[in-house]
Amino acid sequence: MSEDRSTPNPLRCLIKPLDTLSKVDERDLWIGLVVVLVIAFLASTARYNYAMKLPIEIPEFLQRPGSRVNPEAFKRNIAYFQAFGEGAATILNWLLTSILIHLYTRALGGRGSLKGLMAKAGFASTPLLIQQLLRLIDSYTITRENLLELIASLQSWTPRTFTHINLFQLWILILLIIAASTNYEASKRRAAASTLLAYLTLLLIPLLLSHRAMMTGL
Numbered sequence: 001m002s003e004d005r006s007t008p009n010p011l012r013c014l015i016k017p018l019d020t021l022s023k024v025d026e027r028d029l030w031i032g033l034v035v036v037l038v039i040a041f042l043a044s045t046a047r048y049n050y051a052m053k054l055p056i057e058i059p060e061f062l063q064r065p066g067s068r069v070n071p072e073a074f075k076r077n078i079a080y081f082q083a084f085g086e087g088a089a090t091i092l093n094w095l096l097t098s099i100l101i102h103l104y105t106r107a108l109g110g111r112g113s114l115k116g117l118m119a120k121a122g123f124a125s126t127p128l129l130i131q132q133l134l135r136l137i138d139s140y141t142i143t144r145e146n147l148l149e150l151i152a153s154l155q156s157w158t159p160r161t162f163t164h165i166n167l168f169q170l171w172i173l174i175l176l177i178i179a180a181s182t183n184y185e186a187s188k189r190r191a192a193a194s195t196l197l198a199y200l201t202l203l204l205i206p207l208l209l210s211h212r213a214m215m216t217g218l
Helices: 010-014 017-024 026-053 073-106 114-124 128-142 144-159 162-166 167-184 188-217
Strands: none
Touching: 010 017, 010 026, 010 114, 017 026, 017 114, 017 167, 026 073, 026 128, 026 144, 073 114, 073 167, 073 188, 114 167, 162 167, 167 188
């Protein structure tokens, strides 16, 4: 006899995270995936809009005599490439975060499935719907001059690693801790430790790769 069960609403994570995430399980993985895909679509569209407003230089090897490179088409292709990268990075971040939290929590004695955590992590990503929607609106309304000034101001005082740390990311961090705690029946302290370790790992990987690339180039 099947258990009567209402499908959880991911938007309820914004107001009742503990109650909502406690009800999410493996059967809701498809909903979590849809949330992530919508976020990826919004993020990639905003990235495309921003890229189309930025100046771009055509590489010298494409400017040789006789070549016919359309600057507008070249910029559009670069914008498509960046948009695809943004969307792919969003999905990959969801996957890697889920896997790392799963590994760390299981190492700390937690019991639960990866599919369950992936579903909960998708639900926990709902704050990014707000962030990326605001970003999409901004990508349509911001002027080229203001966009260049914003990029220059961020690069002047903020290390690149920390440009992605904001209120929405902190919000998601809290939701992921709740997700890990409910999925693995672990204490909040253990769930917080595994989630923070996963975040630190994701922050350190780019730093280690860039350091290795610099050492290789010396």
